[in-house]
Amino acid sequence: MASLLNELPSFSTLLAAYGSLTAMAMLIRTILNEIIPKPVQKFIYSKFSGLITNYFSSNFTFIIEDRWQAVYNETYRAIEVYLPTRIDPSTDKLLVGSNDPNNPTAPLKQNIPADSKIIDEFEGMTLEWTLHVRESDKCFIPDKKCFHLTCKKTVRDLVEQRYFPHIAKMAETILSKRENLNIYTYNQERSRWESAVFKHPATFETLAMEPKLKQSIMDDLDSFMGRKDFFENVGRAWKRGYLLYGPPGTGKSSLVAAIANYMSYNIYDLQFQSVRNDADLRRILTSTTNRSILLIEDIDCSRKISIDRVKVKDKQEKEGDSVDPGVTLSGLLNFIDGLWSSCGNERLIIFTTNHKEKLDPALLRPGRMDVHIHMGYCTPAVFRKLATTYLGIKDNKLFGCIDDLIKNVEVTPAEVAQQLMIKSDDPEAAIQGFIEFLNMKKDEVGEDVIQEEEAKDTKEMKDGKQSKKHDETETGSIYLT
Numbered sequence: 337m338a339s340l341l342n343e344l345p346s347f348s349t350l351l352a353a354y355g356s357l358t359a360m361a362m363l364i365r366t367i368l369n370e371i372i373p374k375p376v377q378k379f380i381y382s383k384f385s386g387l388i389t390n391y392f393s394s395n396f397t398f399i400i401e402d403r404w405q406a407v408y409n410e411t412y413r414a415i416e417v418y419l420p421t422r423i424d425p426s427t428d429k430l431l432v433g434s435n436d437p438n439n440p441t442a443p444l445k446q447n448i449p450a451d452s453k454i455i456d457e458f459e460g461m462t463l464e465w466t467l468h469v470r471e472s473d474k475c476f477i478p479d480k481k482c483f484h485l486t487c488k489k490t491v492r493d494l495v496e497q498r499y500f501p502h503i504a505k506m507a508e509t510i511l512s513k514r515e516n517l518n519i520y521t522y523n524q525e526r527s528r529w530e531s532a533v534f535k536h537p538a539t540f541e542t543l544a545m546e547p548k549l550k551q552s553i554m555d556d557l558d559s560f561m562g563r564k565d566f567f568e569n570v571g572r573a574w575k576r577g578y579l580l581y582g583p584p585g586t587g588k589s590s591l592v593a594a595i596a597n598y599m600s601y602n603i604y605d606l607q608f609q610s611v612r613n614d615a616d617l618r619r620i621l622t623s624t625t626n627r628s629i630l631l632i633e634d635i636d637c638s639r640k641i642s643i644d645r646v647k648v649k650d651k652q653e654k655e656g657d658s659v660d661p662g663v664t665l666s667g668l669l670n671f672i673d674g675l676w677s678s679c680g681n682e683r684l685i686i687f688t689t690n691h692k693e694k695l696d697p698a699l700l701r702p703g704r705m706d707v708h709i710h711m712g713y714c715t716p717a718v719f720r721k722l723a724t725t726y727l728g729i730k731d732n733k734l735f736g737c738i739d740d741l742i743k744n745v746e747v748t749p750a751e752v753a754q755q756l757m758i759k760s761d762d763p764e765a766a767i768q769g770f771i772e773f774l775n776m777k778k779d780e781v782g783e784d785v786i787q788e789e790e791a792k793d794t795k796e797m798k799d800g801k802q803s804k805k806h807d808e809t810e811t812g813s814i815y816l817t
């Protein structure tokens with residue numbers, strides 16, 4: 337032991353060695369500082385420290401962004417639905433609010449604010465969630481959102497195999513039990529869909545329509561709903577396109593509401609003015625969810641979509657490739673029945689128009705919109721349904737007289753409803769008032785016009801053609817392409 341102590345360097349020798357080493361290190365550091373630029377030093381340091389932290393850290397982080405390549409990320413969507421159900425009382429921050437204008441006292445909805453932590457427990461694992469939002473500096477590019485899920489490295493596989501499928505399943509259950517439907521509108525400034533609670537009272541029960549027409553629409557919807565295998569087997573995208581056309585006030589919007597209520601689908605109401613171009617349209621459409629209705633109302637009024645495609649092409653040729661054609665019909669059709677149509681399942685696409693004749697023929701080609709539904713003027717059957725709804729009566733001695741008048745006067749269900757509502761507490765007076773209204777309308781149109789119509793109808797009958805007024809304009813019809 338004594339000899340070992342003798343062999344150890346003395347304290348002064350150690351001190352001297354330490355001094356020289358320190359001086360050498362400082363010299364090397366000064367030389368490196370001189371030679372290596374600061375940004376490179378920083379980079380090397382961050383990589384080095386990152387490696388050390390990763391090596392020694394026992395945590396693993398999954399990052400789930402809102403979009404996955406070209407489409408909305410379904411995993412992100414499931415987390416968005418599931419996570420608010422895991423908010424516990426210890427949370428120190430919460431987003432709260434309501435989007436139900438019909439019910440201001442409805443229970444507050446809760447959501448997760450950016451950068452705050454949510455802890456979830458699953459099968460003995462502790463999982464820490466944070467929502468990160470990166471604000472976009474360009475108004476037409478949406479903010480980037482992502483969830484970070486941090487867990488122990490040791491349970492990473494378990495999280496992938498058990499926890500994520502659990503979230504997907506839970507989200508589906510939550511969505512299937514949702515009490516309210518939503519209606520979405522696209523906010524161009526914030527580049528995102530924004531929702532409000534959709535509580536429209538229209539149902540197939542309240543809708544006044546020719547019974548056969550109504551039944552055939554319901555049958556068509558039934559044969560669409562829940563038939564994933566059928567659509568797969570016949571090689572079609574699980575989508576259905578409806579074109580509703582007819583004069584204003586014949587119930588096109590009411591039918592859309594009735595369909596949404598019948599199917600329990602949310603509505604995405606798209607105004608073409610808020611779409612810049614086809615790329616924008618594709619991004620907007622791929623951000624909609626399954627089991628929903630994409631509604632484009634008054635499609636004939638969309639200046640952009642009805643731009644003559646030949647004119648755009650001419651302009652492009654004249655002014656070079658820089659001309660942005662905006663939204664083109666082909667861009668829209670590509671989503672309806674082109675290659676992009678297979679993105680998403682169980683979707684209805686509904687266009688409405690007051691002027692079918694103004695639509696681009698490409699949209700009307702067989703197979704494009706699967707079903708064309710004509711919403712026509714009031715018929716005796718439609719009147720009776722409205723009388724039952726608004727006056728609570730199924731029959732009246734004056735109904736025969738109304739039937740005769742209705743066959744000769746173009747009156748919309750909206751007009752009928754309005755008239756009947758005036759005296760809904762006194763059915764007799766309401767019926768009398770309605771007859772007066774019909775007579776007034778008849779006089780306005782003028783006897784000679786009616787005679788002209790009748791002469792035309794008779795001629796068409798003689799020629800073997802069907803009367804347009806009775807076939808389409810009045811009664812409504814359904815046409816499967």
Ligand SMILES: Nc1ncnc2c1ncn2[C@@H]1O[C@H](COP(=O)(O)OP(=O)(O)OP(=O)(O)O)[C@@H](O)[C@H]1O
Nearest residue numbers: 542543544583584585586587588589590749750753
């Ligand atoms: N077929 C109908 N059955 C019951 N109510 C109807 C019907 N058609 C119209 N109405 C009543 O008239 C109102 C207006 O109808 P709606 O907005 O559905 O017509 P529209 O065809 O969509 O009109 P527009 O083309 O102007 O948008 C509705 O709120 C509803 O009360």
